[in-house]
Amino acid sequence: MGSKKPLRRHEALKPLSRQHHFGLLFSWKLRKGFAESISIDRLKAFADWFFIHETQPHFKIEEEYIFPILGTGHALIIRALKEHRRIERLFRDIENPKNSLSLLEEELEAHIRFEERLLFTEIQKAATKEELREIEKIHFGTGSKEDYPDPFWGKN
Ligand SMILES: [Fe+2]
Numbered sequence: 703m704g705s706k707k708p709l710r711r712h713e714a715l716k717p718l719s720r721q722h723h724f725g726l727l728f729s730w731k732l733r734k735g736f737a738e739s740i741s742i743d744r745l746k747a748f749a750d751w752f753f754i755h756e757t758q759p760h761f762k763i764e765e766e767y768i769f770p771i772l773g774t775g776h777a778l779i780i781r782a783l784k785e786h787r788r789i790e791r792l793f794r795d796i797e798n799p800k801n802s803l804s805l806l807e808e809e810l811e812a813h814i815r816f817e818e819r820l821l822f823t824e825i826q827k828a829a830t831k832e833e834l835r836e837i838e839k840i841h842f843g844t845g846s847k848e849d850y851p852d853p854f855w856g857k858n
């Protein structure tokens with residue numbers, strides 16, 4: 703009694719979880735860039751690239767197909783949408799990119815951990831078979847498969 707096994711990630715949500723992994727790597731790369739005093743221009747260029755190729759399409763899919771499963775009035779969805787808008791603002795900030803990128807590194811990681819630990823688990827419990835089938839039909843872009851031409855974080 704009482705010992706619930708953690709839910710395995712449903713097949714339909716795995717591509718998004720894989721993108722979360724790329725997001726965590728992005729934060730790690732920024733952190734490494736800061737630690738090694740890589741110029742803000744280079745970090746900002748990388749963040750701009752990642753935003754267009756990964757973050758924007760990822761948010762779009764979550765907002766169109768995933769979040770409606772719980773509904774916009776659900777506390778976890780209200781939080782997720784608020785974090786999306788905040789993260790977009792940090793990506794777009796050109797006034798003080800140094801500050802924004804260092805916040806972004808932390809906040810994107812926190813957002814991903816929140817989705818993986820709480821939000822996706824709830825989504826998966828609430829989703830109907832039909833909803834999961836619809837998610838399985840989503841076409842995912844290939845952004846993450848392209849190499850970024852300036853790997854300042856080093857090769858390994
Ligand atoms: Fe998200």
Ligand SMILES: [Fe+2]
Nearest residue numbers: 722760764817
């Ligand atoms: Fe996400």
